[in-house]
Structure formats: C-alpha cells, structure tokens
Amino acid sequence: MALEINLVPDIKNEMIRTLKLRNFILFLSIIVASASVAIVFIFGVIVGGQQIAINNKKGLLETFSSKLNSYSDLNEFLTIKDQVDNITAITENKTVASRTFNILLALIPTDSPDSIEISELTVDLVSEETPTFSLEAQANAGQAPFIDYNVLDAFKKSMEYMRYDYGNYVDKEGNTIPAYCMIEKDSDGAYFYDSDKKSLYAYWNIMAEGCNTTAEKTSEEENTSEETNDKTENTDTKEESDKEITSFAGYDLEDYNDSKVVKIWRTPQFDSWYSKGYINADDGTIAGVQHFESACITYKGEKASEKSKMKWTETNDTCLLVPNGTDGINILESSNGRSASEELVLRFSAVINLAPEVFDFNNSHMIALGPSERRNVTDSYLQIQSIFGERAKDCQEGDTACSTNGGN
Numbered sequence: 001m002a003l004e005i006n007l008v009p010d011i012k013n014e015m016i017r018t019l020k021l022r023n024f025i026l027f028l029s030i031i032v033a034s035a036s037v038a039i040v041f042i043f044g045v046i047v048g049g050q051q052i053a054i055n056n057k058k059g060l061l062e063t064f065s066s067k068l069n070s071y072s073d074l075n076e077f078l079t080i081k082d083q084v085d086n087i088t089a090i091t092e093n094k095t096v097a098s099r100t101f102n103i104l105l106a107l108i109p110t111d112s113p114d115s116i117e118i119s120e121l122t123v124d125l126v127s128e129e130t131p132t133f134s135l136e137a138q139a140n141a142g143q144a145p146f147i148d149y150n151v152l153d154a155f156k157k158s159m160e161y162m163r164y165d166y167g168n169y170v171d172k173e174g175n176t177i178p179a180y181c182m183i184e185k186d187s188d189g190a191y192f193y194d195s196d197k198k199s200l201y202a203y204w205n206i207m208a209e210g211c212n213t214t215a216e217k218t219s220e221e222e223n224t225s226e227e228t229n230d231k232t233e234n235t236d237t238k239e240e241s242d243k244e245i246t247s248f249a250g251y252d253l254e255d256y257n258d259s260k261v262v263k264i265w266r267t268p269q270f271d272s273w274y275s276k277g278y279i280n281a282d283d284g285t286i287a288g289v290q291h292f293e294s295a296c297i298t299y300k301g302e303k304a305s306e307k308s309k310m311k312w313t314e315t316n317d318t319c320l321l322v323p324n325g326t327d328g329i330n331i332l333e334s335s336n337g338r339s340a341s342e343e344l345v346l347r348f349s350a351v352i353n354l355a356p357e358v359f360d361f362n363n364s365h366m367i368a369l370g371p372s373e374r375r376n377v378t379d380s381y382l383q384i385q386s387i388f389g390e391r392a393k394d395c396q397e398g399d400t401a402c403s404t405n406g407g408n
C-alpha cells in the first residue's frame with residue numbers, strides 16, 4: 001500500500017482558500033459594477049428621452065398657445081362654449097314662473113258669492129327649497145255680514161284639496177309628442193273644454209316640422225296629395241284643396257287658426273274609449289288612441305252589476321299643490337276694512353307654501369287643479385284681472401259698522 005504524505009503546511013492551505021475567496025468576491029464586484037453601469041446608462045437614456053419628449057411637447061403647446069391667443073374672438077368663443085356646456089344643468093334647474101297665473105286661478109275662488117281679491121303678491125321661487133306665495137288680500141262674503149271670518153276659514157281649508165297634474169301627450173303608438181307641437185290654450189290663455197265644460201283637450205299641430213311622431217302618410221293620402229298638387233295652380237285653388245284634407249297619417253284632422261290639427265283629449269273619454277277597447281277598467285291604462293299620459297292621476301272603472309253602466313273614478317293622492325294642506329298656509333294677520341267701493345271686507349295677509357315640482361321646467365303640461373266644487377273652466381288671462389284689486393282701507397274713526405261688524 002502506498003502512503004501519501006502532506007508536505008504543505010496548514011498555513012499554505014488557508015492562504016489558498018483566502019485567494020480563492022478574494023478572486024470570487026472580485027468577480028462578483030465586477031459583475032455588480034457592470035450591472036450598475038448598465039442600469040445607470042438605461043436610466044440616463046430614459047430620463048434623457050423623457051426630457052426631450054417634454055421639451056418637444058412644451059414647444060408644441062407654446063406654439064398652439066400663441067396661435068390660440070392670436071384669435072381676436074377668443075373671449076366670445078370661450079363664453080359661448082361655457083354656456084353650451086351648462087345648458088343641460090341650466091335646464092334641469094330651470095323654473096317656470098309663468099305657472100303662477102294658473103296656480104292663482106286654482107287657489108282663489110272666483111265663481112262663488114265668497115270672493116277674495118289680492119292687492120299685493122310676492123312670488124319667491126329661489127330663496128328657499130319650498131316656493132312661496134306671500135299675499136295681502138281682502139275677503140268679501142258677498143252678503144251680510146260682509147266681514148265674515150268663515151270666508152277666510154274656508155279659503156284656508158281648501159288648501160287640503162288643491163292638486164296639480166302633469167305628463168305627456170302621446171300618439172296612438174304611445175310615442176311622446178314634443179311639447180312645442182301642442183296647442184293647449186287659445187289666444188286669451190283659456191284652456192280648451194267641451195261644450196259641457198267638463199272635458200279638457202288640446203290640439204296637436206301634426207303638420208308642423210318635427211311634430212309627426214308616426215309613420216309616413218298612407219298610400220291613399222299620398223295619392224290625395226298628388227291629386228291636390230295637380231289641381232293647385234294658384235293660391236286660391238291650393239287653399240280650397242287644403243280644406244278638403246280630413247286625415248293625415250291615420251288621424252282625423254280639424255281646422256284651428258288656419259292649420260290642420262289633431263284633437264287630443266286630456267280628460268279621458270271613458271265610455272267611448274271603453275267601448276272601443278282603448279281603456280282598461282282594472283288599472284285605467286290607455287292604448288291605441290292619442291291621449292294624455294298623466295303622471296299624477298290614475299283611473300279605475302267598476303260595475304255594480306253585470307248589466308249596470310261602468311262607473312269611473314279618478315284618484316290623485318300624490319301631486320299636492322300645497323303639500324302640508326291647511327298647515328301649508330300661514331295667516332299672518334287679519335282686520336276689518338273697506339274696499340275701494342266702500343264695501344265691508346276682511347283684510348288679511350298670508351304665506352302659502354307650494355310644491356316645488358309645480359314650477360319644474362322638466363314637468364311638462366303642468367296644470368293646477370282646485371276643489372271639484374269650484375273647479376275653474378274658463379281659466380284665461382282675462383280672468384286673472386278679476387282676482388286682483390285695490391288694497392282695502394282701514395276702518396275710519398266713527399265707522400262703527402266697519403269696526404264692529406262680523407268676525408269670530
């Protein structure tokens with residue numbers, strides 16, 4: 001057996017291991033240094049590239065800014081653009097102050113011996129969330145005793161029965177007719193009612209541009225138009241031929257203010273529509289005929305027996321003109337006085353809180369409804385004059401009839 005003898009001292013072995021470790025550490029250091037240099041180089045390229053890009057964009061923006069500022073009408077353009085951008089927001093927050101007149105006609109009794117005249121009215125639509133009418137007025141019982149607090153009490157209690165209604169007019173297919181296509185009042189501002197003063201209707205200006213929500217004319221109507229064109233060689237002949245047109249797109253036409261229009265009932269024609277299957281007795285839904293879709297009023301039909309006539313009811317429990325009823329009117333003060341014609345009257349001032357939805361522009365075809373026993377059916381600008389009058393005078397010294405009459 002051969003023997004191996006280690007002639008290398010232990011110190012030599014330690015030195016060899018140390019040299020190997022040094023070389024390994026040096027190798028790692030070189031790799032790390034190289035990687036660091038590569039990373040720094042890459043970052044340098046990125047930062048430099050970004051700076052170059054930023055400088056290019058900055059130069060481009062400065063160029064565009066110079067061109068933009070050189071336009072002489074820049075301020076006007078920016079103003080118009082801002083207004084256009086805000087149209088939607090403005091429309092959503094828009095209020096219709098002109099509805100005040102319709103509301104007054106519903107609030108103030110005009111067709112009974114008990115009359116109320118307004119001498120001063122303040123309409124506040126913006127200062128608080130709830131629109132208010134602040135009024136100074138005088139109540140006249142119309143008969144002795146003329147100063148009767150029951151008139152004022154009845155006026156206050158009537159607030160509980162005030163309602164409003166709004167919605168959309170629709171065609172036979174249920175398509176909404178644009179509001180600008182509808183004629184709801186005559187030249188005096190009065191709504192259209194039937195001869196019995198019970199059913200309310202409006203006119204659809206179907207021949208106007210953008211107002212025909214239905215399909216195109218039927219072939220028969222097209223032929224009628226072609227024949228009319230052949231006949232019309234002068235204005236007089238054309239006018240005569242226009243009068244002969246009685247239908248358009250499946251609708252019966254009527255004449256109103258030299259225009260061909262379609263009548264649309266706002267008040268449902270219950271018996272007629274029910275016999276033709278246009279209205280459902282269970283839920284009051286209407287289909288197949290041009291009509292008004294109310295957002296407030298619901299209808300229902302009931303029969304006492306199979307052979308009895310259908311009895312229809314209308315319900316409006318949600319759209320309250322004065323939401324808090326009798327608590328929605330605050331009588332500030334009252335006193336005896338004399339009107340301009342020296343009649344004894346009861347002077348009073350009051351604040352009425354109204355539903356904000358009544359003045360909302362987005363609620364189309366708004367109408368205020370008073371109690372059924374004094375529902376207004378003439379409802380015109382001319383009638384507005386009758387609810388305003390000269391302020392009543394205080395009782396004069398020695399006027400015992402004014403100072404002591406009536407009241408409770």
